[in-house]
Amino acid sequence: MSQHFLLSPAAKTLSLVKVMRMSEAEARTAFRKIRWTETEGEPICPECGCVDHYDLKTRQVYKCKGCAKQFSITSGTIFASRKLQVRDILAAIAIFINGAKGYSALQLSRDLGVDYKTAFVLLHKVRESIETARNAGALSGNIEVDGAYFGGYVKPANEKKDRKDRRKKVHQSGKRQSVIVMRERGGRTLTYVTSTEAEGVALVAANVEHGATVHADEASHWDKLAAYFPIKRINHQEAYSKDGACTNQAESFFSRLRRAEVGTHHHIAGKYLGAYAAEMAWREDTNRQANGHQFAMAIGAVAAAPVSRQWCGYWQRRA
Known part of the structure; x- marks a missing residue:
């Protein structure tokens, strides 16, 4: 009897332990390389597209030399104005990926030690990112x-x-x-x-x-x-x-x-x-792809997704 794909070693290429052991600096570096692949992780201003910037020492943000706007590694993405650390966001996405039948916001709030509404919005932002990134066009065959x-x-x-x-x-x-x-x-x-x-x-x-x-x-x-x-x-x-x-x-x-x-x-x-x-x-x-590949797809979708118009006002009861 053949082994189910989800039970095979090929299906398990993502380690939540490795993600949680990352430092915040390592997580930020990983996210930068995913978001700005064309410059190998060097920041690109989301306002004017300039690649020249200053590193501000007082805060973890950059200042564009072209338009003088300040931006962070999540500015212009669906996680703009975040409060969670980047490592926690990566860990949340890893947990989300490993839930074969989905993952509840209540359970995620316990895993990360955050408010239920924080986990609820985070998961819905991931869902929105994945849906936005999926290939468009008519179905065939x-x-x-x-x-x-x-x-x-x-x-x-x-x-x-x-x-x-x-x-x-x-x-x-x-x-x-x-x-x-x-x-x-x-x-x-x-x-x-x-x-x-x-x-x-x-x-x-x-x-x-x-x-x-x-x-x-x-x-x-x-x-x-x-x-x-x-x-x-x-x-x-x-x-x-x-x-x-x-x-x-x-x-x-x-x-x-x-x-x-x-x-x-x-x-x-x-x-x-x-x-x-x-x-x-x-x-x-x-469902026939390794969880590590699914994780990379989700992170890429999050890094490319624009600011959410549905979830940006959730805390003000607009969502």
């Missing part, structure tokens, strides 16, 4: 599409005589949302959050190249895709895979997302569902 509903649970009444039919809209909370997934076999995964699964038809038409083969289940709203693509259907009441048609990779994504919701986070607020779905899509796409 064989594409599996599916949708699943999350949230909006209404607890039934204690006594049977008082219970309502929760399938009817009048008895629902209105918070239920659908996650639409499009998985390119051997490629990328795209996710969207909509009110109903039927809205996924237009999203598939907009994000899949013409000529690609679409695989979908027996839900009637996917019938409209036949006007855009060659389509293969699978009836899950008969089989999970038949005559080359299946949506098993899409189902694998939903399995990972539901395990993260139930087993790791326990609750995902509706407005953050898209961020968690994007994270799980990235984890699915990279």
